[in-house]
Amino acid sequence: MNERAFGAIIQIGDILVSEEVICEYFACDYTACKGRCCVEGDGGAPLGEEEPEQLERAYDAYAPLMSEEGRSAVAREGFFTVDRDGDLVTPLCPSDGACAYLHRDPSGACLCSIELCFEKGLCRWRKPASCSLYPIRLTPLSSGGVALNLHRWDICSAAYEKGRREGVRVYEFLRGPLSERFGTEFWEALDAAARHLEIE
Numbered sequence: 001m002n003e004r005a006f007g008a009i010i011q012i013g014d015i016l017v018s019e020e021v022i023c024e025y026f027a028c029d030y031t032a033c034k035g036r037c038c039v040e041g042d043g044g045a046p047l048g049e050e051e052p053e054q055l056e057r058a059y060d061a062y063a064p065l066m067s068e069e070g071r072s073a074v075a076r077e078g079f080f081t082v083d084r085d086g087d088l089v090t091p092l093c094p095s096d097g098a099c100a101y102l103h104r105d106p107s108g109a110c111l112c113s114i115e116l117c118f119e120k121g122l123c124r125w126r127k128p129a130s131c132s133l134y135p136i137r138l139t140p141l142s143s144g145g146v147a148l149n150l151h152r153w154d155i156c157s158a159a160y161e162k163g164r165r166e167g168v169r170v171y172e173f174l175r176g177p178l179s180e181r182f183g184t185e186f187w188e189a190l191d192a193a194a195r196h197l198e199i200e
Helices: 021-024 049-056 059-063 068-077 112-121 155-166 174-184 185-200
Strands: 005-007 010-013 014-016 102-104 110-113 136-140 145-152
Touching: 010 021, 010 110, 010 185, 014 185, 021 136, 021 145, 049 136, 049 145, 059 068, 059 112, 068 185, 102 112
Parallel strands: 014 145
Antiparallel strands: 005 010, 010 014, 102 110, 136 145
16 A cells, blocks of 8 residues: 655545644543543534434444433434534434433443444444544545544543553554554554654
8 A cells, every 4th residue: 555745644545644643642531531522512423424324224223322312312303414514413412412322321421322332242333433533533535535634622631641641642542443444454554654754
């Protein structure tokens, strides 16, 4: 696989990766945030064009893990909504703006009902890419490729601190989701590019 570095951009096939993805440190610190990303924000989680169908297909498996308000939101609005920018996003609960697919454990911590279902082996789909790949955001390119950029959110400040303490880079933390989405060969090429840039 061909990779070339253009300043702050690494190209692997038709995928462009921001240098921040391989240089910045990040390791999700759930004990610090308790899943606040599932509740806070300006809108629902971004969805790819194929993901509403995946949400619908797996719904019977993960719906029992959702809140009653979340199920009502899906029944009322469907498996996705369109935000003010015209993008597909997950529906929200009207009471607090939480993602409709949220699961709260007895302590009040926030988890993804789809992810929990996946971990139990009850569905094959993990969750939307914008969630599993966070803090990376995917941007479709007019060429047909995709750009991977780092998204910064103040509620994840503890994750950046933990990543620095433990020496874990963003792309290393996301090895599993990146490999699932783009293939093991892509991740290995990205790792090689990262090591090459660090040597320089």
